[in-house]
Amino acid sequence: MVAGGGSAPDVILATEGLAIEFKGFRAVDGVSLRVKRGTIHALIGPNGAGKTTCFNLLTKFLTPTEGTITYKGRDITRMKPADVARLGLVRSFQISAVFPHLTACENVRIALQKKRGDSFDFWRSERVLSALDEEALRLLDAVGLAGFAELPAAELSYGRKRALEIATTLALDPEMLLLDEPMAGMGREDVDRIAALIRSVAKDRTILMVEHNLSVVASLSDFITVLARGKVLAEGDYATVSKDPRVIEAYIGVGHG
Ligand SMILES: Nc1ncnc2c1ncn2[C@@H]1O[C@H](COP(=O)(O)OP(=O)(O)O)[C@@H](O)[C@H]1O
Ligand SMILES: [Mg+2]
Secondary structure: OOOOOOOOOOEEEEEEEEEEEEOOEEEEEEEOOEEEOOOEEEEEOOOOOOHHHHHHHHOOOOOOOEEEEEEOOEEOOOOOHHHHHHOOEEEOOOHHHOOOOOEHHHHHHHHHHHHHOOOHHHHHOHHHHHHHHHHHHHHHHHOOOHHHOOOEHHHOOHHHHHHHHHHHHHOOOOOEEEEEOOOOOOOHHHHHHHHHHHHHHHHHOEEEEEOOOHHHHHHHOOEEEEEEOOEEEEEEOHHHHHOOHHHHHHHHHHOOO
């Protein structure tokens, strides 16, 4: 039902029969995904559908029992998360990975240093540090945090912490970004700001996100894969999947996930 194989040139990330079993229970059960380069692709589905598990397989936090993951034509199924990140496939950091006592600017600078793999001696130089600060400020500006650069991360609102998290991820200059519920726990204003941010970040990148907020999914996604009981239930644009009777039934059956 899906056009094009995992090696089609416009497909950046593909899975083939991806499955993981927990004590006999198949939380992800033969999922074949095709994520096209330059798109925003959403993974949705009711509670317990296997979204988080699938995400953890894609980001290499879990190892599949069966199936393969291909990124830019390369089999990454058994690769370590750090090696996958080096290929340009990066999972957004969790807020818990933001250093609370450091300023927003320092947090982004650390991510920039990580990307460069700078040695201690090298990045100690004042000249290098101030160049990094300049770049960090540019990234903070891009996520709407220009006025918060000198504030300790701990003092930022929840929505601004998420924006900082995205800035630290962008500092790694990923080609493809995996976002785990970017809108979770956010108020309306933050949701609008982060949605605009994701849209602008997506201009020259590919994004795969798990997201519960269906109005966000509707407005951001080019393509949607609906999971239910560990399997792909439906795929297509929002108009297509939202009127699919199987999708409607799956959501009504267990409530919104
Ligand atoms: N480590 C685990 N051990 C056993 N069962 C798990 C584990 N992780 C997830 N599951 C089960 O797999 C199913 C899918 O979970 P999950 O991926 O979290 O769903 P979703 O994110 O779509 O709500 C659920 O039934 C859940 O209880
Ligand atoms: Mg989940």
